[in-house]
Amino acid sequence: MSWLIDVLIRGVAFGTPLLWGALGEIYAERAGIVNLGVEGMMILGAFFAFAVAQVSGHPVLGLAVAAVIGGSAALLHAFVSVTLRANQFVSGLALSMLGLGLAGLLGRGWEGSPLRTPLPELSVLPPLGALLAIVLWILLYHTRWGIILRTTGESPAAADAMGVNVSLVRYLAVIFGGMLAGVAGGFLSVAYRPSWTEGMTGGIGWIVVALAIFASWDPLRAVGAALLFGTLFHLSFRLQAWIPPEPLQMMPFAFTILVLAVTARWGARKWQAPEALGLPYLRGER
Amino acid sequence: MHPASAPSALPSVPPSAPVRLAVNEITKTFPGVTANDRVTMDVRGGEVHALLGENGAGKTTLMNILYGLYQPDAGEIVIDGRAVRIRSPRDAIAHGIGMVPQHFLLVRRHTVAENITLGLAGTRFFLPTRDVERQINAFAERYGLRVDPRAAIWQLSVSEQQRVEILKALLRGAGILILDEPTSVLTPQEATQLFAVLRRMKEEGKSVIFITHKLDEVMAVADRVTVMRKGRVVDTVPVAMTSKSQLARMMVGHDVDFRLPARRPGTGAPALIAEDLWVQSDRGLPAVRGVSVVVHRQEIFGIAGVAGNGQRELVEALTGLRPVDRGRLTLGGRDVSRWSPRAMSKLGVAHIPEERVRMGIVPPMTVTENAILRRYEEPPFSRGPLMDYASATRFAQQLIVEYSIQTPSPRTPARLLSGGNIQKLILARELAHRPDLIIAAHPTYGLDVSTTDRIHRLLLERRDEGAAVLLVSEDLDEIRILADRIGVMYGGELIAVMPAGTDRGTIGLLMAGQRP
Ligand SMILES: Nc1ncnc2c1ncn2[C@@H]1O[C@H](COP(=O)(O)OP(=O)(O)OP(=O)(O)O)[C@@H](O)[C@H]1O
Numbered sequence A: 001m002s003w004l005i006d007v008l009i010r011g012v013a014f015g016t017p018l019l020w021g022a023l024g025e026i027y028a029e030r031a032g033i034v035n036l037g038v039e040g041m042m043i044l045g046a047f048f049a050f051a052v053a054q055v056s057g058h059p060v061l062g063l064a065v066a067a068v069i070g071g072s073a074a075l076l077h078a079f080v081s082v083t084l085r086a087n088q089f090v091s092g093l094a095l096s097m098l099g100l101g102l103a104g105l106l107g108r109g110w111e112g113s114p115l116r117t118p119l120p121e122l123s124v125l126p127p128l129g130a131l132l133a134i135v136l137w138i139l140l141y142h143t144r145w146g147i148i149l150r151t152t153g154e155s156p157a158a159a160d161a162m163g164v165n166v167s168l169v170r171y172l173a174v175i176f177g178g179m180l181a182g183v184a185g186g187f188l189s190v191a192y193r194p195s196w197t198e199g200m201t202g203g204i205g206w207i208v209v210a211l212a213i214f215a216s217w218d219p220l221r222a223v224g225a226a227l228l229f230g231t232l233f234h235l236s237f238r239l240q241a242w243i244p245p246e247p248l249q250m251m252p253f254a255f256t257i258l259v260l261a262v263t264a265r266w267g268a269r270k271w272q273a274p275e276a277l278g279l280p281y282l283r284g285e286r
Numbered sequence B: 001m002h003p004a005s006a007p008s009a010l011p012s013v014p015p016s017a018p019v020r021l022a023v024n025e026i027t028k029t030f031p032g033v034t035a036n037d038r039v040t041m042d043v044r045g046g047e048v049h050a051l052l053g054e055n056g057a058g059k060t061t062l063m064n065i066l067y068g069l070y071q072p073d074a075g076e077i078v079i080d081g082r083a084v085r086i087r088s089p090r091d092a093i094a095h096g097i098g099m100v101p102q103h104f105l106l107v108r109r110h111t112v113a114e115n116i117t118l119g120l121a122g123t124r125f126f127l128p129t130r131d132v133e134r135q136i137n138a139f140a141e142r143y144g145l146r147v148d149p150r151a152a153i154w155q156l157s158v159s160e161q162q163r164v165e166i167l168k169a170l171l172r173g174a175g176i177l178i179l180d181e182p183t184s185v186l187t188p189q190e191a192t193q194l195f196a197v198l199r200r201m202k203e204e205g206k207s208v209i210f211i212t213h214k215l216d217e218v219m220a221v222a223d224r225v226t227v228m229r230k231g232r233v234v235d236t237v238p239v240a241m242t243s244k245s246q247l248a249r250m251m252v253g254h255d256v257d258f259r260l261p262a263r264r265p266g267t268g269a270p271a272l273i274a275e276d277l278w279v280q281s282d283r284g285l286p287a288v289r290g291v292s293v294v295v296h297r298q299e300i301f302g303i304a305g306v307a308g309n310g311q312r313e314l315v316e317a318l319t320g321l322r323p324v325d326r327g328r329l330t331l332g333g334r335d336v337s338r339w340s341p342r343a344m345s346k347l348g349v350a351h352i353p354e355e356r357v358r359m360g361i362v363p364p365m366t367v368t369e370n371a372i373l374r375r376y377e378e379p380p381f382s383r384g385p386l387m388d389y390a391s392a393t394r395f396a397q398q399l400i401v402e403y404s405i406q407t408p409s410p411r412t413p414a415r416l417l418s419g420g421n422i423q424k425l426i427l428a429r430e431l432a433h434r435p436d437l438i439i440a441a442h443p444t445y446g447l448d449v450s451t452t453d454r455i456h457r458l459l460l461e462r463r464d465e466g467a468a469v470l471l472v473s474e475d476l477d478e479i480r481i482l483a484d485r486i487g488v489m490y491g492g493e494l495i496a497v498m499p500a501g502t503d504r505g506t507i508g509l510l511m512a513g514q515r516p
């Protein structure tokens, strides 16, 4: 029994960065923009959170800076995919590479150092994340902003014709997504494993992208999904003595493919991807 | 040609009301076409101004410029005496312009209320659709145009979607309202209700620009009418001083004779037999309830009815697009109840769908590719695994000439064509191979008068050659002109089958659900 509770607590701990990242990605994708740069935004967030916390002694300040850094990185993606209307997938992948490289470069001198003033793992971000999910869910489905955001992702032409500034909505959503990804990364380096190592996100950004899909782009579902994925990830370490970790680490992706297949075949329309996801919008194009 | 710049020979309406909106010398070109060529027109306060013109004349282009969706190459827009630049729909809305677009801009997965809420200013932040649902119902109560505010758009028929677009614009309350073919799939009753609303807007001093291909509607509701041909304005005349035939002449450039050839009497053997057919709607409710009907060769069977009474589901079941729940469907002696759309098409079933852009064409593909969609894998269009684009292009060119489809070239993506020309392309493809059964839903929707006439002649021709035709239309006149027998659908049932020549009143009562 205590074993189970322990596993669940670890699941919450590991699920927290997944949740924050996924909530951000869900909002960006609801506006129609895929951002595959989550891994890069997270690692930048992780590094800057660590560096600021180490120097200032305030981990929360570190998290705030991580949000700004994540948002700035996302701004780059927004510019390329909204203003330049370039391929979103390529731009996102490039952002991931860029973030990993840049964080590695900047973090040279700190490699392996533990954080002097860590944040207790389960204190701030896990409950705040759950609260955020509820707020974002209400905003999405029960407010005027939500209608604007969803319409922009479903049919930018319809939104435009109604006077919505499509580019602005998309920029804001992508930047917001980047800020949450930055915080998610910061959580790793100031709370989850309070230290800095190059590449410490270790592919979590990709799980986040999968999780947004797995949760059918719904903030509340993302809470459950993050807990599930977090638990699975923890089990992959815990059970290492008996089974190799790779199969369990693959589970989130396997689940995502399964869910995609199931919703594509039997799912209600409500649970499918925003119709204009990944498509640049150009006014007047028939 | 009528000189575009010459002053109207007729005295114009006394300039009692001030000009609200004017366009001066607007020009807009696209690669290969001049869609608007120095277009000048004006609209007064309290006026319903009709805009008339053949398919591809440039009406939608001009309206898109007014609504900020396109930028003109040259020319100016003047609102209340001041030259303005309209850079986006946002600017247009700020100037009090509203628009019902020709091709609906609705979010298919959102509800009616959500779609309408987006455009309304001053809705509440939390739960904004609550108030809007009430507004929609109140509006429907007063003016007709009834629609379920909680239904998702994808569950609605095209005419219901059209009602949503109209409601969206009306609830928003624009001072200058553009209606781009708002009545193309409305029933006559719904159109009448819309006209009542337009008259009220007129009394309030608002301006309406009304695009339609139906000359009767122009005569019924408009004050003045501007006729366009090939991107230019032919003339603007007061409706009181013109006639339908004069308008048709101005549009086409020559006299038009709309009398259809006499029908060859007699019908052939049964072609399509439906027995006790049951089909479900998207919502999982029975939409077609035990329909039994026989359509013979050399017969046009018309189905009249208010949209949403099961016609869409019936058509989709007959073309294999929707599973048959119960009952039997026989075509040419074979049981085809479970056949796929492809198999039905191979058997010689042509389908002219009601949602032309979504189901009739592949918008980003070229005119040529769309023209061969039905037979692309057969010679001469393909040899083994390879396409033969030369012969496909030749075929497309032939259709372009035969059906006078206006397109810069066969290589133009189909999405760039005007609405009416897309419809012509679909008809050309579907009728080119002399199908045995033609299932046509609103085949002339959005077509100008002369093209409508052409299509009518074509359907009659195919009928005389031996095809069976099932014609679904809300246009009673069209059904009465073409059909040999007329069935009326109501509540998913075929409640009556009547001979050609049944009067409008009788059919109208049946459409309203008054069983015989
Ligand atoms: N975005 C575009 N790109 C290229 N060509 C275009 C575009 N928009 C319109 N056109 C062309 O401009 C011409 C005028 O089209 P428009 O849609 O204005 O015609 P319309 O008068 O509204 O016809 P319809 O009655 O069929 O709707 C057509 O030849 C069309 O192919």
Ligand SMILES: [Mg+2]
Residues within 6 Å of the ligand: B059, B060, B061, B102, B180, B418, B419, B420
């Ligand atoms: Mg048009």
